[in-house]
Amino acid sequence: MEYATLGTSDLRVTKIGLGTWQFGTEGWGFGQDFTEQEALAVMDKALELGINLIDTAEVYGDGRSEEIVGKALAGRRDRVVLATKVLPRHLRERDLVRACDESLRRLNTDRIDLYQIHAAEPYVPLAESMSGLAKLIDQGKVRYVGVSNFPVPLLRAAEDAFSGRIVSNQVRYNLLQRDIEAEILPYCRDHGITVIAYSPLAQGLLTGKYDRDHLPTDKIRQRNPLFREENMVQVFPVIDLLRQIGEAHGVTPAQVALRWVTQQEGVIAIPGAKRPAQVEENARALGWSLSPDELAHLDAASSGLKFSYF
Ligand SMILES: NC(=O)c1ccc[n+]([C@@H]2O[C@H](COP(=O)([O-])OP(=O)(O)OC[C@H]3O[C@@H](n4cnc5c(N)ncnc54)[C@H](OP(=O)(O)O)[C@@H]3O)[C@@H](O)[C@H]2O)c1
Numbered sequence: 377m378e379y380a381t382l383g384t385s386d387l388r389v390t391k392i393g394l395g396t397w398q399f400g401t402e403g404w405g406f407g408q409d410f411t412e413q414e415a416l417a418v419m420d421k422a423l424e425l426g427i428n429l430i431d432t433a434e435v436y437g438d439g440r441s442e443e444i445v446g447k448a449l450a451g452r453r454d455r456v457v458l459a460t461k462v463l464p465r466h467l468r469e470r471d472l473v474r475a476c477d478e479s480l481r482r483l484n485t486d487r488i489d490l491y492q493i494h495a496a497e498p499y500v501p502l503a504e505s506m507s508g509l510a511k512l513i514d515q516g517k518v519r520y521v522g523v524s525n526f527p528v529p530l531l532r533a534a535e536d537a538f539s540g541r542i543v544s545n546q547v548r549y550n551l552l553q554r555d556i557e558a559e560i561l562p563y564c565r566d567h568g569i570t571v572i573a574y575s576p577l578a579q580g581l582l583t584g585k586y587d588r589d590h591l592p593t594d595k596i597r598q599r600n601p602l603f604r605e606e607n608m609v610q611v612f613p614v615i616d617l618l619r620q621i622g623e624a625h626g627v628t629p630a631q632v633a634l635r636w637v638t639q640q641e642g643v644i645a646i647p648g649a650k651r652p653a654q655v656e657e658n659a660r661a662l663g664w665s666l667s668p669d670e671l672a673h674l675d676a677a678s679s680g681l682k683f684s685y686f
Contacts (some may be wrong), residue, residue, distance in 0.1 A: 377426045378662045380644050382570045383543025385520045387457050388491060391638045392659055393429030394422045395574060395648035399444045400437020403595040410650040412444060422654035423455060425659045431546070431572070433461035433494055434479050446484030458483060459490035459572075460677055461524060461546075464497035469508035476512050492522040492546055496530050506538040509652035513540060518526035522546065522572070528563045535567070542569055549643065551582060551618075551678045552611060553601065565642045573637050576645035578602055582633035584615045589606045607683045617677050621670050627660070634661035636674055 378391045398404040399415040405413075422430070430449075432441045432619055442460060449456060460483065466475035471643065479488060491512065493505065512518040524536055524542035535542055545564055547556050556571065564571050579597055588605060597603050602611070618629035622629060625632070637645045638661065651653045666674070 379665060380570065382490065382520065383601060384541045384568050385543045386546040387520060387553060388458050389429040389644060390427050391636060391644045392427060392588060392662055393431055393644065393646040394427050394429065394655065395440045395646040396432045396445055398435045398648045398650050400440020405594040406437065409594065414650060415444045416448050416654045418649050418655055419445065423452065423653045425656065427655070427659055428455060429457050429459065429646065431459045434475055435463050435494065438453060439482050442479055442482035446482055450484060457489045458485065459492060460488055461492040461494040464495050467493065467497045467505040469504055472505065472508040472512070476517055487517060487519060489519045490522050490544065491518040492524045492544070495525040502533050503537045506534060510539045528559045531563060544570045544572050546572040546574055548575050549637060550576050550578045550579045552637055554679065571643045573643055573645040576634055576637045576647050577630055581611060582615065582618065582621060582629060584629040596667050601685045602683060610683065614626050614677050621666070625664055628657060630657060631661040632666070634658055635666055636671070638662065639666055639671065
């Protein structure tokens, strides 16, 4: 395992964590394509492999994800760094306290290690939210605060408004979607804020298992423009390169894609998984390295991509 420290905190996390949006979320096929038993098996496998960062959110499956995570962690809560997120509509101080208490109950724990603002809410003053979060820290319910989907101006405002340090910004980052490299990533590096990369496999596209004849059938990915024909054609050469580089290392395209993300300075990744075998494959993206030449090839193959999002 390889570890990173979350921002200025004392939280040591594995560079590959586990995202759990899939748990309890019908849009990801929960209840059809996979079940609570499989979600619990995914958690078991993650813990068995030593993955110690578990990311969930109050909104995932309307709380089901937090409940499943809480159930899986019974008796072994101390083995993980538990991260969850509060919805933008709960950022008023009174709502924040209630949302935090509800998350604690569902997670079956007395503390959240990393409490993240899921996205900014323009109608609530950041000062109120940040002061509410500071109080949750004082009460021992939350250990550290992070944000998610925060562009630089908001990140700066949140830092100014907060009495403590923001330790992480959870944002979308993968070989195909690299827009954070322009501003967010450099800012986070300069300010000692860890970037937690979500959708590091581009929601499975970078595994190489999807093409025009094999498309995901769930609602979430049917809405993801990357899976549209005109965008997918641009992705195939990147997948070919992932395959080629993977063969040289005896690893899969998914592992190369995750290694690329986790080899970026100040970045860790939280791939989601529906099967224990996927967790195992993803964990094994660590423990070996892409060479500077391979990184340069991947950079060249992916940096000029322009997808249509409309
Ligand atoms: N903060 C935010 O706003 C935000 C937004 C999105 C996600 N997130 C977090 O980030 C996590 C990860 O992002 P994501 O779920 O959007 O995308 P992802 O991690 O890029 O893709 C996850 C999906 O890829 C497939 N997969 C994973 N590992 C695989 C493997 N080794 N081989 C083949 N297929 C594999 C699985 O679906 P199939 O098997 O069905 O293909 C899995 O559900 C989420 O669970 C969530 O915790 C946060």
